[in-house]
Amino acid sequence: MQRSGEASGRLLGRRRECAVVDDLLQAARDGQGASMVLRGEPGIGKSALIEFARASAQGFRVISVAGVEAETELAFGGLHQLCAPLLDRFAQLPAPQRAALEIAFGMSAGSPPDRFLVGLAVLSLLGDAAQDEPVICLVDDAQWLDEISAQTLAFVARRLVAERAVLLFAERVPAPRAYFERLPALQIVGLADHDARALLQTVAPGQLDIRVREQILAEARGNPLAILELPRDRTPLSAADPVGTGGQPLASRIETGFLHRIGNLAPATRQLLLVAAAEPVGDAALLQRAGERMGIDVDEAAREAENAGLVTRRGMVRFRHPLVRSAAYRGATPQERRRAHQALADAIDPAQDPDRRLWHLASAAPEPAESVATQMEQAASRSMERGGVAAAAAFLDRASRLTPDPAQRGKRALAAAQAKSQAGAYDEALELLDIASLSPLSAYDEARTDLVRGRLQFFSRSAAKGLPLLLSAAGRLERFDPKLAKETYRDAMYAALTAGKLAGGSIEQVASAVLNTTISSEPTRADLLLVGLSRVIADGYAAGLPQIQRALTSYRTAALPPDEALGWLPLVCRVAHNAWDFDTWSSLSGSLVELARGTGALSVLPSALLLRLSNRVFAGELAVADALVSEAANVGDVTGSNVLAHYAALVVDPWKGRESQALRTIQTVTDDFLLRGEGKVSTATGWAAAVLYNGLGRYDEAFDAARRGASYPTEMGLSSSAMVELVWAAAHLGRPGDVIAEARRVVEMAAASGTDWALGTAALVTAMVGNERDTDGRYREAIERLERGGTRMFVARAHLSYGEWLRRSGRRSEARRNLDLAHRMLSTFGAAAFAERARQELAAVGVQMPKPSQDASAGVVDLTQQEARIAQLAADGLTNPEIGAQLFLSAHTVEWHLRKVFSKLGISSRKDIGARFADLQA
Secondary structure, eight states: OOBOOOTTOOBTTOHHHHHHHHHHHHHHHTTOOEEEEEEESTTSSHHHHHHHHHHHOTTOEEEEEEOOGGGTTSTTHHHHHHHGGGGGGGGGSOHHHHHHHHHHTTSSOOSOOOHHHHHHHHHHHHHHHHHHSOEEEEEESGGGSOHHHHHHHHHHHTTOSSSSEEEEEEEESSSOOGGGTTSOEEEOOOOOHHHHHHHHHHHSTTTSOHHHHHHHHHHHTTOHHHHHHGGGGSOTTOTTOOOOOTTOOHHHHHHHHHHHHHHTSOHHHHHHHHHHHHOTTOBHHHHHHHHHHTTOOHHHHHHHHHHTTSEEEESEEEESSHHHHHHHHHTSOHHHHHHHHHHHHHHSOTTTOHHHHHHHHHHHOSSOOHHHHHHHHHHHHHHHHTTOHHHHHHHHHHHHHTOOSHHHHHHHHHHHHHHHHHTTOHHHHHHHHHHHHTSOOOHHHHHHHHHHHHHHHHHHTOHHHHHHHHHHHHHHHTTTOHHHHHHHHHHHHHHHHHHGGGGTTHHHHHHHHHHTSOOOSSOOHHHHHHHHHHHHHHHOHHHHHHHHHHHHHHHHHSOOOHHHHHHHHHHHHHHHHHTTOHHHHHHHHHHHHHHHHHHTOTTTHHHHHHHHHHHHHHTTOHHHHHHHHHHHHHHHHHHTOOHHHHHHHHHHHHHHTOHHHHHHHHHHHHHOGGGTTOTHHHHHHHHHHHHHHHHHTOHHHHHHHHHHHTSOGGGOTHHHHHHHHHHHHHHHHTOGGGGHHHHHHHHHHHHHHOOHHHHHHHHHHHHHHSOGGGHHHHHHHHHHHHHHHTOHHHHHHHHHHHHHHHHHTTOHHHHHHHHHHHHHHHHHHTOHHHHHHHHHHHHHTTOOOOOOSSOTTGGGTTSOHHHHHHHHHHHTTOOHHHHHHHHTOOHHHHHHHHHHHHHHHTOSSGGGHHHHHHHHHO
16 A cells, blocks of 8 residues: 555545544553454555554554464464563563463463463553553454464453553454454445545556556456556556456455566575465574575575565565465465475474474375374374364364374364364364264264264254264263263253253153163262252152252362362252252352352353352342343353353343343343253243243233243253242232142152252242131241241242231231331342332332332442442452453453542542442442
8 A cells, every 4th residue: 555645644545544543542542442453355455554553653562463374273373473572571460360371372381271361461461561651462464363362362452441552453354253343343445436546646657558547447446455466467558458357356366466476586586485475474584594495595585576576574574465475375386385384394493383393394294194193193282281272173183184094083083073162163173073983983982973073063053952962972981981971971961951841852861871870889979960860850859859969968068179160060050959959059159150260261150150140149139140240241252152141131130120121131042043942041031031020010921921931840940930930920810720730849849858948938839829727827937948048039029928918918017017028128139120019018008118219229320330340349358450350351450440430439449349338228
């Protein structure tokens, strides 16, 4: 792209785009971080805008990163480029972040770091550097960044809030990277006609026949690189020399032009360009060594390439445009490419960069080679140790293709498929599984193939699709790997409970298979859990509950290793809910959240948060649950999947009584494409709507919703809770006879469970629809037991129901006491609609309570959800770095939010936050 010649130095025809870049830079100078993706076709001017930003960033520290097609499967390549200039700041990072980054970069050994802990470390590095001077990171060809670098940089970009930093990406279309889709974007389009003509005039002033000029402009469609390149091979003033399109896309035609120019160079220069195209780093010293190994006079060849306008040498070798690189590489023969890769492999120090050397060796191999495949397999292990799952998958994929022995090829393809699955590359994983299936596999590997395929179907399609494969794999793995078989049965059971009624009879098949496995005379807690849950499914609730309760006791009292806890506690917490064991559910859900946060286990944390916030809702702690919903949404933003965040909101929103908000949440979950294969969606949305409408006093709608939520009792959990909502609605409609079966089931489950939560719920259900002579005693029992059980939300509702019955029975004084208590509890909890029911009942017995203008959080209503969460964590005693680690923010951003909190609350210290909250909510 040419400069306009204006004093401002703006790019020709890019006044608007340059102004956007200027605004980003000024915002960073003013202390407001920002990010932007420049998106457009090849040659449209993205790189020119990157260079404009570089030139305009006066007073900034400039860090450059470039994605290269050959590097897309080598982990951390982009992050290496970004962090290398900041190595001197590593020591200032919090210890967990520093350790994660050092392991990721191979600077130290340790357990694989969580990718988001790596992201937080990069964010902290930039924030720290920006304290000294503003920072701008220029990321060109972002579409070719390796997977983990792309994900990490997108994570950082979304969190540049109060840092004096800018992240500017240039990305090709079509098919933008999913990680960048949620970042602010500027679409770069072709130049306007008058600007295109002005640019063409700079490269061919008066030399082109008017027809040729018009054809060039028409074909270029305002693409600056096309305007600059298409005239180069045209004969001056030749009307008979049209621009031949041959039906090629514009980018291909430009590349073809570069290919012709390369073809006119000396053979040694072409060879050097090929070596440079095969080596993405642009390391001049490395290219010198590789060129010498090929017998090239590097200086002379480089001068010719520079004079041809194809590369520049200023410390690093850079191609004028990525299309030059691709032309240099694609225009070579396979034999020439292999020779270039071999020269690069020979020139790279194996101790300094073993993975890149090995990648070149693999590209140099003319045929399958076991020695190279073995090294690729070892490189995959190194990548996995650094947390580079995508890179490990790429190495294993390449290893399988280089393996001459069919049986060994199948094993490596299976390992590659498993790694691709972990990396989220589901289509590639399925392709590798097909390759593995065509190889002679052992029975053990065939079972593992089913396991990987089943998990893929579960993750990428639905629980119902993955369940049969998981069940098959579990059975076949029993004689080879009992531990893996047990974990596979666990996954199958979880899938069956998730698929619910959409699983057909599969949940019974899982239960039958578990019960037919061999259990030792001293069963483990995992054995007890699986067998007990299977007996509940196969033989009825009471049959399996004793083993479940023994398992829950063991899990609650044992010091679990992190791997076991992360693997098993999600199912354990769900089963504790099913068993009406509120204490175990409370204890273990809290432990699971803390463990997932502490270890950075982002694959587990969303489920852990959902289990925990559901528990806190039942405890009457809606404010805590709200904070956890916010955290779940934050994690969803990090991971790119908000499925569980939507579920989290579904559990909390109905209790607040805001119909429009709750219905939006219900519709979001109902419409979520990724949830359409899960039967629990019907259960959860039915339960949520029933809670909403029972609170609003619209009992016909509550009855219909609860009936839907309770229609598949084998799911237990929310299905059982939906039965309670069904009884509540029926009692208020005067239709107790319609819910006899559901009430009886609740009572039977409670008798088997024996917990205060279960027995208190049974007493409440019986009081609402049972024999009138027992009503008073049943209500009293319900309140007493539910209070002991810790489920204070239902204590408050029991007081409300009891007060309603007392009023109808003419016992107004006792009714006032219970209704007043219900009103105060429900108002404090934030259950606004149920509190309003209590207020209206109080009015009916002569007690006038003011109608609230806002909910229990009115005192802090001016705080955003993020500010409220940070304020609460600060009040709990967490430091800014600790808050940042939990919320995936930099410590500097936390400090920025706290300053706003202090201003809104009228305080000057974090020590005053707790007292101020108490005053506002009193």
